[in-house]
Amino acid sequence: MDLDARFTIEAAESWLEEKKKSGIRVVAICPGAICPASDHQWVADLWPERLRFRALLGIPDDEEDVQKSSVVPRTYQGLLQWAYVGTNPSATDSTRTLRLLYREPSSANDAIPGVIFPVGVRVQGFVMNCNLRTLGNWTRGTAPASALQFIVLGGGDCPSLFAEYRTAVTDIVRYIHRCLNSEPPDLRNGVRDEQTIFAARRVFTKINARNNHLPSVIRPGDDPLNETQSIQHEWRPIKRLSVGLYSQYDEQRGGGELTALDPLNIAVGDFVDVCLGFDIVTKPRRGNGQPSLQVHLTIEHIIVLAPAGEATDSEMTIEYPVVEEESPGLTFG
Numbered sequence: 001m002d003l004d005a006r007f008t009i010e011a012a013e014s015w016l017e018e019k020k021k022s023g024i025r026v027v028a029i030c031p032g033a034i035c036p037a038s039d040h041q042w043v044a045d046l047w048p049e050r051l052r053f054r055a056l057l058g059i060p061d062d063e064e065d066v067q068k069s070s071v072v073p074r075t076y077q078g079l080l081q082w083a084y085v086g087t088n089p090s091a092t093d094s095t096r097t098l099r100l101l102y103r104e105p106s107s108a109n110d111a112i113p114g115v116i117f118p119v120g121v122r123v124q125g126f127v128m129n130c131n132l133r134t135l136g137n138w139t140r141g142t143a144p145a146s147a148l149q150f151i152v153l154g155g156g157d158c159p160s161l162f163a164e165y166r167t168a169v170t171d172i173v174r175y176i177h178r179c180l181n182s183e184p185p186d187l188r189n190g191v192r193d194e195q196t197i198f199a200a201r202r203v204f205t206k207i208n209a210r211n212n213h214l215p216s217v218i219r220p221g222d223d224p225l226n227e228t229q230s231i232q233h234e235w236r237p238i239k240r241l242s243v244g245l246y247s248q249y250d251e252q253r254g255g256g257e258l259t260a261l262d263p264l265n266i267a268v269g270d271f272v273d274v275c276l277g278f279d280i281v282t283k284p285r286r287g288n289g290q291p292s293l294q295v296h297l298t299i300e301h302i303i304v305l306a307p308a309g310e311a312t313d314s315e316m317t318i319e320y321p322v323v324e325e326e327s328p329g330l331t332f333g
Contacts, residue, residue, distance in 0.1 A: 032120035032275035032300065033072045034059055035168045043164040044124055051271055054256075054305040055124045056244055069104045071087050072121055072168050076175065083119050083172075085179040085280065093208050099279040100176055120275040120300050121172065123165040125153035125313065128196055132263035132302075134222040135238060136203040144235035147203035151265075151299060154275060155195045166197060169276065173295045176280060182293040199297040204235035214238040242301040246273075261304060269308030275300040300322045 035043040040063065044055035054124070061067055073082045080181025081103065088099040100119040126162060129152040131137050138147030176182040205211065216236040245261040266272070276299040284291055305311075 010229040013113065021252065022271065027127055032122035033070050034066065034122060035072050035165055037164055038076060042132065043161065045123075045166075046161045047124065047158065051124075051306060054246055054271070055273070055305065056257075057256075057273060059304065069102055072172070074168075076171075076279070079172065079175045083175070085176060086116065088118075089116070092208055095281050095283055096279065098180075098282065100172070100278045100280065118277055119172070120277050121169060122171070122273055122275050123163055123197065124271065124273050124305065125165070126156045126173070127156045127266060127268050127272055129268065130266055132243075133332055134203075134263075135228070136201075138203055140227040144204040144231055145202075145206070147301065148200040149203060149241060150198065150200040151266075151272075151274065152196050152198050153272070156208065159195060162195070162197075167202075169197065169297065171328060172278065176278060176295050177293065180280075180282075180293055182291075197276075197297065199274060199299045201299040202242060204231075205238050207232075207234055207236060238268060241299065244301070244303045246303055246305050258303065266302065266304060267308055269311060270304050271306040271308075271311035273303040273305055275302075296322060 037043045037046055042056070042059060044059065047050060069082065070084045073079050083100050084103055085098050086101045088097055091097045099116075102119055121175045129148065132149050133152065136147050136149040138144065153162075174184040205214075214236075215236065216228070216232060217240045218237055241263050243261045243263045243266065244258050246256050246258055247267075277300045279296040279298045281294040281296065282291065283293075
């Protein structure tokens with residue numbers, strides 16, 4: 001199944017479902033934008049040959065077939081024409097009412113009246129650490145609002161290649177701060193590990209009158225002691241993480257199949273494609289202090305392009321740095 005087709009279908013289904021319920025503008029996820037290394041080459045095209053064709057999943061062979069809005073701009077002026085900070089109509093958290101949105105849909109199929117598309121950016125890398133359990137790092141007694149699923153990516157022995165992704169993401173975060181008249185953070189002070197990217201996803205959603213009809217996605221095996229029962233009326237997971245496996249890859253024919261995968265199957269060393277979103281958190285001014293603005297990288301979907309055993313060969317040695325679970329890698333305050 002083609003990646004673009006898969007997520008266009010999901011966007012349309014989301015639109016139809018939400019339109020029936022509320023009649024308000026709908027937020028849908030479209031395929032993440034592609035990072036260019038130059039005017040005529042993608043960052044994904046720089047990976048070693050064994051990984052290159054898999055990294056190019058969903059990217060047309062002909063550059064002319066790539067929509068301009070599907071490419072991350074390399075200049076500030078380009079970002080101005082590409083994306084803007086707008087209102088998030090599905091927000092249930094008063095501190096998360098803003099989203100970074102595409103100015104134009106990625107294709108004519110995505111130009112659905114009343115649907116807005118948050119910006120997503122595709123990056124590839126090796127899994128250095130992760131916790132993708134349904135309940136993430138939540139334990140009974142900890143605040144549901146702080147529970148996360150997370151993934152840490154690195155470039156292995158291709159640090160300069162991976163730095164291209166970090167630069168693209170950093171530029172977007174700076175752009176968000178400028179759009180909101182906020183001083184961009186000194187990103188060097190916010191990066192503990194300059195070789196990785198940290199992205200996370202909130203496990204629980206705050207329940208209110210607008211979303212109380214949505215059931216929990218917890219399965220019996222996710223919470224065998226039923227510890228989440230006591231908070232279900234206030235907090236619950238209402239959407240599972242989208243994870244796929246690019247399997248049965250044929251290097252001669254240049255294709256494969258994209259199938260659903262349980263997130264628990266993702267392991268350290270896997271070569272993955274992650275669509276990153278941008279979580280904009282604003283907090284009001286307190287006393288004489290300044291309003292707080294934070295931008296966090298979020299996980300929109302993950303595709304395993306090559307399991308750890310297939311991601312390396314005798315000509316390619318990947319060295320995995322030790323990454324502590326609490327280390328945020330590339331994240332922003």
